[in-house]
Amino acid sequence: MVDEPIRDLRAGMRVGLLGGSFDPVHAGHVHIAREALRRFGLDRVILLVSPGNPLKANPPAPLDVRIAQARAVALHPRVQVSGIEAELGTRMTADTLARLVERCPGVRFVWLMGADNLAQFDRWARWRRIVQMMPVGVLARPGHGLVAGRAPAARILRGARIPASASRLLPLQEPPAWCYVTVPLIGLSSSEIRAARRGATP
Numbered sequence: 001m002v003d004e005p006i007r008d009l010r011a012g013m014r015v016g017l018l019g020g021s022f023d024p025v026h027a028g029h030v031h032i033a034r035e036a037l038r039r040f041g042l043d044r045v046i047l048l049v050s051p052g053n054p055l056k057a058n059p060p061a062p063l064d065v066r067i068a069q070a071r072a073v074a075l076h077p078r079v080q081v082s083g084i085e086a087e088l089g090t091r092m093t094a095d096t097l098a099r100l101v102e103r104c105p106g107v108r109f110v111w112l113m114g115a116d117n118l119a120q121f122d123r124w125a126r127w128r129r130i131v132q133m134m135p136v137g138v139l140a141r142p143g144h145g146l147v148a149g150r151a152p153a154a155r156i157l158r159g160a161r162i163p164a165s166a167s168r169l170l171p172l173q174e175p176p177a178w179c180y181v182t183v184p185l186i187g188l189s190s191s192e193i194r195a196a197r198r199g200a201t202p
């Protein structure tokens, strides 16, 4: 059984995968998903709700709750929500993407992430394998403006960077290829929302 957003993919589609804990989902996620559609010329963006970020110690809220919340706010015909990682039993992004590439031949996937994740991308399991599997689209995030030039992964991959002016061609590039785009900034984060909620609890 493969969940619907993944089952519906067809060869030739340009599909952005935005992995995240989404604990909880917020307007910044919806915003970058929509910007990614436009800036990277994608047919759709799928929010991949992760069972749990391998680099984060605290367990997130239950997966079904996070998926339901994400579906409630996605509200765009070309932005979908998937819990495929839990179904596949994969935790590391490199493993998830390998399984998706194998399952969806001919689909032009792009891995999407906010600039904060580019800063620590070199700490992800087999991150070089990820960039060999599909192009990577990075979207600006408040407080992380310098990352495209300074992050270790960005430096290592500087020869594979394509300019923002060519961002719509990213899904058609042979990996390794990555592109950083500046977008209007939304200064929201899930950790701040969780902290505010804890503060509001009597």
Ligand SMILES: Nc1ncnc2c1ncn2[C@@H]1O[C@H](COP(=O)(O)OP(=O)(O)OP(=O)(O)O)[C@@H](O)[C@H]1O
Pocket (backbone or CB within 6 Å): 018, 019, 020, 021, 022, 023, 028, 029, 032, 112, 113, 114, 115, 116, 117, 139, 140, 141, 142, 186, 187, 188, 189, 190, 191, 192
């Ligand atoms: N406000 C934002 N602007 C740009 N990108 C964002 C923003 N919020 C989240 N992202 C990106 O969305 C993806 C999923 O983010 P995630 O679910 O971790 O939310 P978060 O707000 O970063 O959570 P936390 O504060 O707990 O780390 C990541 O690639 C992250 O970089």
Ligand SMILES: O=C(O)c1ccc[n+]([C@@H]2O[C@H](COP(=O)([O-])O)[C@@H](O)[C@H]2O)c1
Pocket (backbone or CB within 6 Å): 018, 019, 020, 021, 022, 048, 050, 052, 053, 054, 055, 056, 091, 092, 093, 094, 117, 123, 124, 125
């Ligand atoms: O595979 C890894 O080593 C890895 C390390 C850190 C983060 N990730 C993935 O990055 C995405 C964003 O995570 P998060 O918690 O910042 O929303 C999510 O899909 C995680 O599974 C993956």
